Amino acid sequence: MPYIVSVIFNILTSGLPCCLLALGIYLTFRILDFADLTAEGSLLIGGSFAIALIKIGVNPFVATLVATLGGGLCGYLTSVFYTKLRIPKILCGIITMTATSSIALLILGLTSKDSSFINIVSLDTDNETVFSLFYYGDPIFRPLIKTGIMLAFVVLIFVIIYFFFGTEYGIAIRSTGINEKMSRAQGINTKQASIVALVISNALIGLAGALICQSNRGCSVGYSTGYLVVGLASIIIGETIFGNKTFKRSLIAISIGAIIYFVIINVAIELGLNGNLLNLLYAVLIVFALSLPLIKRGIIYLVKERREKHA
Amino acid sequence: MLELVNVVKKFNISGNKEDERTALDHISLQVKPGEFITIIGGNGSGKSTTLNIVSGSLTPDSGKVTINGFDITHMPEYKRAGYFGRVFQDPMVGTAANMSVYENLEIAYARGRTHKPWKWGFSASHKKYFIEELKKFGLNLEDRLNQKVGVMSGGQRQALTLLMATMRQMPSERIIKRDYVRFCEGNKSKAKEEVLKGFKDAKEERKQALTALNNESLSKEERKARKVEIRNEYTSKISRFDLTKQILLLDEHTAALDPKTARKVLELTDKAVRDNHMTTLMVTHNMKDALTYGDRLIMFHLGHIILDVSGEKKNKLTVEDLLKMFEDADKKAEQ
Structure with missing residues (x-):
């Protein structure tokens, strides 16, 4: 297989789960206007559930489903902190995130009898994942199959999200995020709407975690650190390049944004970027993406000026 | 009161x-x-x-x-x-600034009943109704149905809010029944009997009308028109109980x-x-x-x-x- 093809598949297999992650973060960050820091926690819970359950012999699809529900449970916890206990938004997510690192240790501890605290768990070679279940024929096609399955997950979730947010309840959730007072005056149970949105968002992130860990065939406590930034960067890159005029357009923009993010990272590595500088690159990328609208306007202005000079 | x-x-x-x-x-x-x-x-x-x-x-x-x-x-x-x-x-x-005029109106139109997660939030008949209502305002809002509310002036937004506050869809049968008992003056259990009987009678009549229609030999269009007639009759009978x-x-x-x-x-x-x-x-x-x-x-x-x-x-x-x-x-x- 040519080297460039393997790089492309590498980008897709790391980018596609992050589409789900970015969609999940988008639901809270943009739609509900809730800076939800639970994301990294539910990603960890999703990954650890998937790996631990597969390791003790559960069907990978069931394990993925449980991972999704586990992520949703984290979201529910955060929403209870916010709606019932009235803790400030930003703290709710931090509290849940802190708790999840311990809970992930307990979950990963399920895989061994002697110790309940295990930091890293890798799958054995005979453990099946949602990807390896479909591996047929030559191993050379494996990345292709893996990408296909990930794409299927992303498309499925995309369709579900799109249609859900077009229903009466979906519109109610969107209006809750934009204007809570107006939503209550229009008869929307805004607390319930926030809870539902947070659960859906974190369930998606849990699913993303399950896919990432199964793709890597292992999970470690702490693997999820930094993914919140990846998700936010994907949203910002996608929105600045493709716009957010309609809801459908935003969803597509964000999914593509996640892929673009990994393209940039992979290109940088291929060009010989030192691995230690990766986090610096993340930061630079985000600053660049955030200032894109300004740069866009500057370019338009320059083009206009030149045209006028020539005219 | x-x-x-x-x-x-x-x-x-x-x-x-x-x-x-x-x-x-x-x-x-x-x-x-x-x-x-x-x-x-x-x-x-x-x-x-x-x-x-x-x-x-x-x-x-x-x-x-x-x-x-x-x-x-x-x-x-x-x-x-x-x-x-x-x-x-x-x-x-x-109003919700980041949503279109149409979406805002759809939210308001569902006021007073639950926003259902299984029901598609947009409908062509609603849209037609909104356009008619907006035309009465004479602010050209009917041409801007798909624009976001955030780009509009304060006056236009206030007019839109006014429409959102005044229009109302007939609530579901369950809510009509509930509110009839809630807001009737006098004996509650009697009112409950009354409303249940009224609904039953209306349903019975509709059923009879529909069976009578099936036995008649009519063209497709006539049948369709008759069906709409029967439905409207039923709705008007029920709306007598809509006290809210x-x-x-x-x-x-x-x-x-x-x-x-x-x-x-x-x-x-x-x-x-x-x-x-x-x-x-x-x-x-x-x-x-x-x-x-x-x-x-x-x-x-x-x-x-x-x-x-x-x-x-x-x-x-x-x-x-x-x-x-x-x-x-x-x-x-x-x-």
Whole structure:
């Protein structure tokens, strides 16, 4: 297989789960206007559930489903902190995130009898994942199959999200995020709407975690650190390049944004970027993406000026 | 009939006794169906607090709020939204800026019933209805249905909020039944029997009409037309039981607009109220408007109602009279 093809598949297999992650973060960050820091926690819970359950012999699809529900449970916890206990938004997510690192240790501890605290768990070679279940024929096609399955997950979730947010309840959730007072005056149970949105968002992130860990065939406590930034960067890159005029357009923009993010990272590595500088690159990328609208306007202005000079 | 009985509301209760402020001091008020009441009063006199207690944004410390005797004092704001249409002082508050005009109207059209997660939120028949209603406003809003509300002027937003507050879809059968029992005067169990029987009869008649239609030999179009006829008949029979009449709450809704736009929005308000025969409570700072519009005038002062006039007596009042009353009340309070 040519080297460039393997790089492309590498980008897709790391980018596609992050589409789900970015969609999940988008639901809270943009739609509900809730800076939800639970994301990294539910990603960890999703990954650890998937790996631990597969390791003790559960069907990978069931394990993925449980991972999704586990992520949703984290979201529910955060929403209870916010709606019932009235803790400030930003703290709710931090509290849940802190708790999840311990809970992930307990979950990963399920895989061994002697110790309940295990930091890293890798799958054995005979453990099946949602990807390896479909591996047929030559191993050379494996990345292709893996990408296909990930794409299927992303498309499925995309369709579900799109249609859900077009229903009466979906519109109610969107209006809750934009204007809570107006939503209550229009008869929307805004607390319930926030809870539902947070659960859906974190369930998606849990699913993303399950896919990432199964793709890597292992999970470690702490693997999820930094993914919140990846998700936010994907949203910002996608929105600045493709716009957010309609809801459908935003969803597509964000999914593509996640892929673009990994393209940039992979290109940088291929060009010989030192691995230690990766986090610096993340930061630079985000600053660049955030200032894109300004740069866009500057370019338009320059083009206009030149045209006028020539005219 | 909307009724406030001995409502007391204090702010800053947890702090020092000196900081405590009584916004409403044993207020009692009866609003008859179809009445258009204008409310005036100085800053902090309790007029907005009254509206907020009626709509459920605030809960009173004591006293109760009832509709036709049904206690709604502790009903959450979103649950009673079906009985009230609201327009706020700030044009930004009444609409969702980041959504299109059409989406805003769809949200408002579902007010008073649950927003269902399995029902698609947009429909062509609703859209047609919205366009017709917007045309009546004459603000060219019907051409901007897909534009985001955020790009519109304050006046346009306020007009849109007004439409959102005044239009209403016929609620579901379950809600009609529930509200009929809630708001009927007199015996509740008798009312329940009555409404159940009414629904049963209407359904029976519809069934008979449909079977009769099946036996007739008609062309496809005629059959379709007859079916629509039968459905409309059924709806009109059921709507007899639809007792819930919306109450319109306007909280200084023209205060943030320039004089010309304010005039336009006020005229639209008056027209909407007259057309829909809505019970209305309108808070305003403009004494001339308070005298021009409405058929009853209430003046608040430091948490008390100091003036309550209607009919002929209200028509005779002038702005000077009102100003004098304000000054007298202030003097009295100082002593």
